[in-house]
Amino acid sequence: MENKLNSQRRKPILLQIMENDLGGKIVLSFLAIIVAYVSIANLFLPIDSVFYISTYTVTLLGKYISFALLALALDLVWGYIGILSLGHGAFFALGGYAFSMYLMRQIGDRGVYGNAEIPDFMVFMNLKELPWFWYGFDNPLFSFFMVMFVPGLLAFVFGWLAFRSRVTGVYLSIITQAMTYAFMLAFFRNDMGFGGNNGLTDFKDILGFSLQDDNTRVSLLIVSFLALFIGYLISRFIINSKLGRVCIAIRDGESRVRFLGYRVEQYKLFIFVVSAMMAGVAGMLYVPQVGIINPGLFSPLFSIELVIWVAIGGRGTLYGAIIGAFVVNYASTYFTSALPEVWLYALGGLFVVSTLYLPKGIVGLISKIKFTKKTNKVSNVIN
Amino acid sequence: MSLIKNDNYSNIDNLQYGDRILLVDGITVSFDGFKALNNLSFTINYGELRCIIGANGAGKSTMMDIVTGKTTPDEGSVIFGKDINLLEMDEPSIANIGVGRKFQKPTIFGGHSVFENLELAMKDDKRLFKTLFSRISQEQITKIEEIMELIGLTELYHEPASILSHGQKQWLEIGMLLMQDPKILLVDEPVAGMTPQEVEKTGEILRNLAKTHSVVVVEHDMEFIRSIATKVTVLHEGSVLAEGTMQSIQENEKVRRVYLGE
Numbered sequence: 001m002e003n004k005l006n007s008q009r010r011k012p013i014l015l016q017i018m019e020n021d022l023g024g025k026i027v028l029s030f031l032a033i034i035v036a037y038v039s040i041a042n043l044f045l046p047i048d049s050v051f052y053i054s055t056y057t058v059t060l061l062g063k064y065i066s067f068a069l070l071a072l073a074l075d076l077v078w079g080y081i082g083i084l085s086l087g088h089g090a091f092f093a094l095g096g097y098a099f100s101m102y103l104m105r106q107i108g109d110r111g112v113y114g115n116a117e118i119p120d121f122m123v124f125m126n127l128k129e130l131p132w133f134w135y136g137f138d139n140p141l142f143s144f145f146m147v148m149f150v151p152g153l154l155a156f157v158f159g160w161l162a163f164r165s166r167v168t169g170v171y172l173s174i175i176t177q178a179m180t181y182a183f184m185l186a187f188f189r190n191d192m193g194f195g196g197n198n199g200l201t202d203f204k205d206i207l208g209f210s211l212q213d214d215n216t217r218v219s220l221l222i223v224s225f226l227a228l229f230i231g232y233l234i235s236r237f238i239i240n241s242k243l244g245r246v247c248i249a250i251r252d253g254e255s256r257v258r259f260l261g262y263r264v265e266q267y268k269l270f271i272f273v274v275s276a277m278m279a280g281v282a283g284m285l286y287v288p289q290v291g292i293i294n295p296g297l298f299s300p301l302f303s304i305e306l307v308i309w310v311a312i313g314g315r316g317t318l319y320g321a322i323i324g325a326f327v328v329n330y331a332s333t334y335f336t337s338a339l340p341e342v343w344l345y346a347l348g349g350l351f352v353v354s355t356l357y358l359p360k361g362i363v364g365l366i367s368k369i370k371f372t373k374k375t376n377k378v379s380n381v382i383n
Numbered sequence: 384m385s386l387i388k389n390d391n392y393s394n395i396d397n398l399q400y401g402d403r404i405l406l407v408d409g410i411t412v413s414f415d416g417f418k419a420l421n422n423l424s425f426t427i428n429y430g431e432l433r434c435i436i437g438a439n440g441a442g443k444s445t446m447m448d449i450v451t452g453k454t455t456p457d458e459g460s461v462i463f464g465k466d467i468n469l470l471e472m473d474e475p476s477i478a479n480i481g482v483g484r485k486f487q488k489p490t491i492f493g494g495h496s497v498f499e500n501l502e503l504a505m506k507d508d509k510r511l512f513k514t515l516f517s518r519i520s521q522e523q524i525t526k527i528e529e530i531m532e533l534i535g536l537t538e539l540y541h542e543p544a545s546i547l548s549h550g551q552k553q554w555l556e557i558g559m560l561l562m563q564d565p566k567i568l569l570v571d572e573p574v575a576g577m578t579p580q581e582v583e584k585t586g587e588i589l590r591n592l593a594k595t596h597s598v599v600v601v602e603h604d605m606e607f608i609r610s611i612a613t614k615v616t617v618l619h620e621g622s623v624l625a626e627g628t629m630q631s632i633q634e635n636e637k638v639r640r641v642y643l644g645e
Contacts, residue, residue: 241516249495252494255474258478259451260509263475263510266511
């Protein structure tokens with residue numbers, strides 16, 4: 001046993017984290033291959049080749065990956081510690097806004113009004129100088145810091161108040177929803193200084209590279225994938241630790257965990273903040289690839305849709321959330337162009353079907369099929 | 384209640400056999416005008432096995448809720464050891480200072496294996512970041528396996544706890560209590576739903592425990608109480624009706640009238 005422990009310690013950390021996680025390995029490897037293929041096919045194949053991948057597809061894939069990271073963040077709080085957050089879109093949007101403020105500052109004097117001091121929408125609103133909360137966003141590192149800090153701080157304050165008062169279950173879900181709704185109303189106001197209902201758009205550069213350039217687009221895709229990969233490893237590391245087991249215990253019997261001597265509030269707060277920061281990074285990756293951010297991301301509807309992705313993929317598995325985000329968003333892209341009026345019904349139907357027949361989502365379905373095959377084999381052997 | 388609170392471990396490690404470990408003094412608590420506990424007072428000594436009996440609604444569970452920090456009383460005080468005021472502490476601090484509780488309905492973690500259930504209960508540094516980076520030691524594994532042997536669940540080492548039978552769940556919960564290694568154990572109906580053999584073994588474990596810990600058992604099964612108890616406290620309508628040996632309790636006029644139904 002002692003030897004076994006030692007040999008475990010010597011293994012590289014990556015293998016340790018991914019140990020016993022076949023699903024995660026498969027999903028991430030598959031995704032890595034797709035990202036690699038799409039990148040190469042877009043940059044190096046001639047446009048008339050059958051294997052060429054359009055820049056539109058590159059961007060689309062990048063958007064899906066940022067959604068997958070968001071779904072992963074939600075699965076961490078919902079699947080592992082039992083907090084059904086119906087307001088995770090708020091963290092995503094805040095991360096997105098923090099980074100688009102940097103992108104706005106990058107435009108400089110190339111805006112319609114040619115004002116290098118303040119962004120176009122502020123000129124339009126008759127603002128004379130930059131509001132104080134825009135200071136510092138010229139710096140990409142500062143923006144990146146704020147991308148994680150702002151959602152993290154919000155989650156900390158919100159979570160501290162809610163968990164300390166022992167608000168749980170459906171009440172907590174409703175409060176999270178009210179939170180994102182309040183943000184939506186605030187950001188829709190033009191005099192908030194975040195572009196009001198038009199949001200922030202018309203981005204030109206990122207770190208000095210043109211956003212219209214294929215190379216930049218492919219780089220963004222690869223960075224998104226790496227972010228998802230790192231987010232997955234962090235989540236997996238947390239889940240595999242003893243802390244992860246405490247979290248699952250909190251999910252299954254919160255008050256019992258208190259009597260074992262764990263401070264449930266701190267554990268919830270930690271997971272909630274980590275998840276919010278991951279959602280913020282997802283928002284940051286979303287913005288330059290989609291090219292616009294507006295208060296619609298704060299809408300409760302988006303946060304609920306996000307819950308549906310995780311439910312359909314398979315809650316409490318991490319990689320299930322990634323699968324769910326891809327499946328639902330791909331379906332959404334397909335339906336909204338082919339049969340736009342059907343999509344919302346299809347989404348609703350999908351949710352009903354998955355709740356009724358697939359309580360563990362697509363991941364649960366796959367393992368069920370595997371299990372039946374195995375038992376069939378066993379019964380064949382017996383016969 | 385603050386979220387980050389220092390635990391108060393003063394003078395609890397050098398208790399002598401026979402010292403007072405728990406003092407419940409003049410506790411009164413009412414829910415919507417109904418007095419669940421009415422000026423309840425008793426003491427428990429270190430190394431004692433005490434049974435508490437009483438009809439439904441006599442206040443047994445409420446008493447446990449107050450000692451473990453789940454409910455705050457309207458009046459009175461609860462002192463642990465020499466001078467630790469339990470009423471100022473929240474559930475986790477009370478658990479960490481050495482008060483263990485087994486619930487009436489076995490509450491184990493169904494998603495975790497038998498091993499993991501015991502691991503979570505184990506006495507350890509239970510602060511957030513310590514837990515995040517904690518690695519189980521060989522010593523701890525041995526300790527868990529010992530307890531598993533004791534509660535007879537070794538064969539179910541890696542099985543999820545949700546598949547256990549009712550009796551096995553009770554055992555697992557007693558095992559978790561043992562892993563916590565508390566100074567005083569509050570045990571609510573430990574033998575409910577157990578076979579006679581299991582009841583006997585539970586009695587044996589509790590008697591053994593009482594040599595090094597204090598054990599408070601709330602139970603309905605009079606046969607079981609007779610087999611383990613040295614001292615019995617009878618609760619009635621939220622206060623102590625009688626206290627003494629099983630013998631004297633059975634002969635007590637008041638008790639016979641209200642509780643034994645004679």
